[in-house]
Amino acid sequence: MTLRISTLRGAVLLTIVAVFLVLLLASGVGAQSGPIPTSQHRVTSGETLWTIAESMTPPGGDVREVVFTIKRLNELDTSLIRPGDILVVPAG
Numbered sequence: 001m002t003l004r005i006s007t008l009r010g011a012v013l014l015t016i017v018a019v020f021l022v023l024l025l026a027s028g029v030g031a032q033s034g035p036i037p038t039s040q041h042r043v044t045s046g047e048t049l050w051t052i053a054e055s056m057t058p059p060g061g062d063v064r065e066v067v068f069t070i071k072r073l074n075e076l077d078t079s080l081i082r083p084g085d086i087l088v089v090p091a092g
Helices: 002-027 049-056 063-073
Strands: 038-042 086-090
Touching: 049 063, 049 086, 063 086
Parallel strands: none
Antiparallel strands: 038 086
């Protein structure tokens, strides 16, 4: 009986530690060291989030990360933008 209780306690403790580690790691995903400098961009005909992000991505950078950042800065649920929209974009 003692062996079963000890094994059960160990399994519960291990599960709690694993959940804590997953939550700790998840909280750091996409964390920035500080505020992102931003500017505004007026969308023109024919532009997409991808083409805007592509023009702002540094050499060797990942365009997908810039698209994600633009969507997050503007609280966009979709990638739909229209000519005339003013977007907050990463500066530089």
